[in-house]
Amino acid sequence: MSPYDPSAFPPFAVTVDLVVLTVRRHALCALVVRRGEPPFQGRWALPGGFVRGDEDLAAAAARELAEETGLCAHDPASPALGNGAHLEQLATYGDPKRDPRMRVVSVAHLVLAPDLPAPRAGGDANSARWAPVEDLLGQENGFGREGEQPAPLAFDHARILADGVERARSKIEYSSLATAFCPPEFTVGELRRVYEAVWGVALDPRNFHRKVTGTPGFLVPAGGTTTRQGGRPAQLFRAGGATLLNPPMLRPEV
Amino acid sequence: MSPYDPSAFPPFAVTVDLVVLTVRRHALCALVVRRGEPPFQGRWALPGGFVRGDEDLAAAAARELAEETGLCAHDPASPALGNGAHLEQLATYGDPKRDPRMRVVSVAHLVLAPDLPAPRAGGDANSARWAPVEDLLGQENGFGREGEQPAPLAFDHARILADGVERARSKIEYSSLATAFCPPEFTVGELRRVYEAVWGVALDPRNFHRKVTGTPGFLVPAGGTTTRQGGRPAQLFRAGGATLLNPPMLRPEV
DNA sequence: CCAAAAGTGTTCTGAGTACACCCATGG
DNA sequence: CCATGGGTGTACTCAGAACACTTTTGG
Numbered sequence: 001m002s003p004y005d006p007s008a009f010p011p012f013a014v015t016v017d018l019v020v021l022t023v024r025r026h027a028l029c030a031l032v033v034r035r036g037e038p039p040f041q042g043r044w045a046l047p048g049g050f051v052r053g054d055e056d057l058a059a060a061a062a063r064e065l066a067e068e069t070g071l072c073a074h075d076p077a078s079p080a081l082g083n084g085a086h087l088e089q090l091a092t093y094g095d096p097k098r099d100p101r102m103r104v105v106s107v108a109h110l111v112l113a114p115d116l117p118a119p120r121a122g123g124d125a126n127s128a129r130w131a132p133v134e135d136l137l138g139q140e141n142g143f144g145r146e147g148e149q150p151a152p153l154a155f156d157h158a159r160i161l162a163d164g165v166e167r168a169r170s171k172i173e174y175s176s177l178a179t180a181f182c183p184p185e186f187t188v189g190e191l192r193r194v195y196e197a198v199w200g201v202a203l204d205p206r207n208f209h210r211k212v213t214g215t216p217g218f219l220v221p222a223g224g225t226t227t228r229q230g231g232r233p234a235q236l237f238r239a240g241g242a243t244l245l246n247p248p249m250l251r252p253e254v
Numbered sequence: 255m256s257p258y259d260p261s262a263f264p265p266f267a268v269t270v271d272l273v274v275l276t277v278r279r280h281a282l283c284a285l286v287v288r289r290g291e292p293p294f295q296g297r298w299a300l301p302g303g304f305v306r307g308d309e310d311l312a313a314a315a316a317r318e319l320a321e322e323t324g325l326c327a328h329d330p331a332s333p334a335l336g337n338g339a340h341l342e343q344l345a346t347y348g349d350p351k352r353d354p355r356m357r358v359v360s361v362a363h364l365v366l367a368p369d370l371p372a373p374r375a376g377g378d379a380n381s382a383r384w385a386p387v388e389d390l391l392g393q394e395n396g397f398g399r400e401g402e403q404p405a406p407l408a409f410d411h412a413r414i415l416a417d418g419v420e421r422a423r424s425k426i427e428y429s430s431l432a433t434a435f436c437p438p439e440f441t442v443g444e445l446r447r448v449y450e451a452v453w454g455v456a457l458d459p460r461n462f463h464r465k466v467t468g469t470p471g472f473l474v475p476a477g478g479t480t481t482r483q484g485g486r487p488a489q490l491f492r493a494g495g496a497t498l499l500n501p502p503m504l505r506p507e508v
Numbered sequence: 509c510c511a512a513a514a515g516t517g518t519t520c521t522g523a524g525t526a527c528a529c530c531c532a533t534g535g
Numbered sequence: 536c537c538a539t540g541g542g543t544g545t546a547c548t549c550a551g552a553a554c555a556c557t558t559t560t561g562g
Contacts, residue, residue: 010307011265014348014359053264053357057348092346092361094268094311103307105268105359107346189540207525209542231540232532250524443513461552463515485513486559504551 013104016061017048017157019090019164020069020111022130023181023197028168029130030161031069032153039100040154044136046161047128048106061087061109068128071113086112086180090164098156110164112180133165169198174248176218179239185222187234188212201252211249217242267358270315271302271411273344273418274323274365276384277435277451282422283384284415285323286407293354294408298385300415302360315341315363322382325367340366340434344418352410364418366434387419423452428502430472433493439476441488442466455506465503471496 020031032044047068051060065071071085087109094105137158152158172178172195179186181194192208195201212218217240225233274285286298301322305314319325325339341363348359389404391412406412426432426449433440435448446462449455466472471494479487 009267009269009304012268012305012359013263014266014268050263051266051348051359054350056350057346057359089345091343092311094305094361096308096310105266105305105311105361107348107359187541204525204527205540206527206542206544211524213542227533227540229540230534231538232542234541247523441514458552458554459513460515460517460554465551467515481513481560483513484561485511486515488514501550 010103013102014051015048015104015106016051016057016064017046017093017106017108017160018061018065018068018111019046019108019161020065020071020113021133021164021168021181022113022115023194024115024130026193026197027132027134028165028198028200030133030136030165031128032131032136033068033128035154043151043154044131045154046108046157051107057089057107058087058109061089061107061111065111069113069116071111071116085114086177090160090167093156093160095156106160108160108164110167112168112177114181114183133161137162137165169251172198172249173251174245176239176243176245182239185224185236185238187226187229187236188219189229189234191219191237195249199251203252215242215245218245264357267356268305269302269358269360270305270311270318271300271347271360271362271414272315272319272322272365273300273362273415274319274325274367275387275418275422275435276367276369277448278369278384280447280451281386281388282419282451282454284387284390284419285382286385286390287322287382289408297405297408298390299408300362300411301382305361311343311361312341312363315343315361315365319365323367323370325365325370339368340431344414344421347410347414349410360414362414362418364421366422366431368435368437387415391416391419423505426452426503427505428499430493430497430499436493439478439490439492441480441483441490442473443483443488445473445491449503453505457506469496469499472499 018031022029022031031047033047035041035043035045047064049060049064049067051057055063065085065087090108090110092105092107096103098104098106136153153161168177178191178194178198181198182190188209189205191212192203192205195208196203219237220240222236222238224236226236227233272285276283276285285301287301289295289297289299301318303314303318303321305311309317319339319341344362344364346359346361350357352358352360385404390407407415422431432445432448432452435452436444442463443459445466446457446459449462450457473491474494476490476492478490480490481487
């Protein structure tokens with residue numbers, strides 16, 4: 001079978017889907033858009049779209065991200081830049097029946113973004129919003145609010161979202177990725193609240209402070225202080241050059 | 255743009271490429287096949303092939319693996335079974351120019367296999383062999399043998415192989431995946447030599463023994479002993495049910 | 509007897525945990 | 536003055552690192 005023969009291989013549609021995570025009001029939230037057409041019309045879905053014929057996968061993900069949120073993300077090789085979003089490839093989903101219309105292989109990407117004012121519904125998306133992942137996936141932990149159980153996400157997007165959340169949860173253990181959820185300058189307490197929101201646990205503020213300030217290259221002082229969280233003024237930091245956290249931040253047992 | 259309109263999205267070819275790793279003669283080795291046709295004719299490449307129209311990605315990877323090696327791997331969800339191979343999705347490579355003939359998106363998979371007699375060249379592959387990853391990627395460590403620098407792998411396969419090796423190296427830290435490199439029954443020393451080959455370091459045999467036998471569910475005694483490594487008879491073990499290793503095995507600093 | 513690998517015991521030390529305590533601000 | 540969060544000091548504990556030592560085979 002010659003590779004030049006188009007009948008030797010079936011044609012696929014290739015898309016990118018985005019798991020865009022942020023921390024809002026002490027909860028881990030994901031960006032979802034409402035579908036304006038069948039299938040799954042009216043249901044929430046992850047943002048995404050077709051990869052163009054001459055476009056790299058990461059470029060397609062960055063383009064879709066910009067179209068849907070105005071965020072400017074960057075190459076997977078170099079993490080956080082621009083207005084701070086981190087983008088990396090997550091996994092690829094290619095079940096033959098995942099889209100009832102045709103054979104679609106979707107390369108999911110994970111984006112970690114600082115808290116943004118409000119998603120702007122742009123392009124082909126009817127409307128967009130931030131939703132707590134706990135609501136989107138069903139209450140994994142016991143302490144979720146009861147009652148409002150929204151319709152499940154379209155396609156296999158609940159699975160993709162769950163994989164993205166799991167990736168984010170494990171990756172902040174051994175990397176400085178949690179800073180991607182923070183504004184350019186942040187306090188140790190704000191960074192701690194990111195960990196607490198993503199992991200759904202409480203951390204000891206004193207030991208956390210020692211751990212992150214004692215790891216060389218993790219945080220660099222930005223010079224100023226802030227009282228935006230109340231209490232005693234806190235030093236402001238920027239993310240340092242170190243991307244790997246060794247020894248890792250230990251996630252308390254559940 | 256309606257998704258039903260075939261002109262709305264460009265058609266892609268979708269393939270799976272396999273990073274098949276094993277440990278032979280105290281070295282980490284990868285399975286490579288010689289290309290019988292252009293482009294890159296005569297060069298070594300990773301095994302792989304087109305995904306069929308009604309086939310899941312993992313199924314395509316398992317099929318290609320069986321065609322090339324006779325190995326029987328299994329679903330990514332459940333790790334090692336059959337004759338012991340572990341298969342998981344690695345990453346997806348979709349640079350528009352990665353294949354000069356056409357637009358190909360390749361979903362790479364990682365396979366960890368115990369030492370096999372010899373690869374059987376099957377199907378569309380001219381010939382196949384195990385090659386030390388150190389030779390295929392250029393000597394990362396100083397202690398590689400000099401001189402014989404083979405031609406680089408075809409396409410972007412060196413990058414894919416490097417990503418697969420890196421995944422394997424990091425994943426055996428915190429999982430029981432290293433047992434996938436071992437036969438069904440193995441000794442603690444054999445398992446230690448797997449770690450040493452994959453990481454390229456020397457580990458303290460005494461502390462390693464305590465660590466793996468002291469982690470509940472990691473190893474279960476198989477009952478017998480063997481002297482196939484010489485010296486005092488060693489207990490035989492099987493891989494236990496535990497898949498996560500906590501606390502992780504610590505990789506010594508380079 | 510000796511080499512080689514398996515396995516056990518013991519000491520030292522680095523890092524996480526828990527928690528008492530002080531600091532600096534806003535209201 | 537006091538509530539709130541920021542930050543430091545310290546004792547306890549656990550697990551990895553290093554290494555002396557014993558065990559059991561093959562040659």
